[in-house]
Amino acid sequence: MNCQTVKKGVECVFMTKKGCEFNGGTCHTIIPQCEGCERAREFEAGVFCITVPDPQIKWRRGTCNLATHIKEKTESKKPMLNPIKASKRGAR
Numbered sequence: 001m002n003c004q005t006v007k008k009g010v011e012c013v014f015m016t017k018k019g020c021e022f023n024g025g026t027c028h029t030i031i032p033q034c035e036g037c038e039r040a041r042e043f044e045a046g047v048f049c050i051t052v053p054d055p056q057i058k059w060r061r062g063t064c065n066l067a068t069h070i071k072e073k074t075e076s077k078k079p080m081l082n083p084i085k086a087s088k089r090g091a092r
Contacts, residue, residue, distance in 0.1 A: 003027075006045040013051060027053040034059075036069040 003012040005020050006027055015020040029046045030037075034055050049055045051066055058064040059077050 007041075007043055007048050007050065010050055010067075022053045028053050028055065031059060033064070034067070037066075038068040039066060054090075077084075 001012065001015040001017075001019070002008070003010050003015050005015075005025070012020075012027075014020055015057050020026055028048055030040050034049060036041050038047070039049050039051050040047055049066075052058050052064075055064070058066065063070055
């Protein structure tokens, strides 16, 4: 059902015929860590995340798993080298 409170026109799972069923009856605005994310949209009532009703909860334990502006750092590990096999290869 489409949101009728703050994110008008956006599909919301918390919206019912009685109104918004989310904690407090409305979504919460984004926090500073969310700035730059593609999911943050500006509405008449402020800037809100279109996927998460309370962004602060997603950032409580580290980075938000839905954040599009943060790239995870992946380390390129060298393969484990067996020293015995390496010495045999070098002796050839």
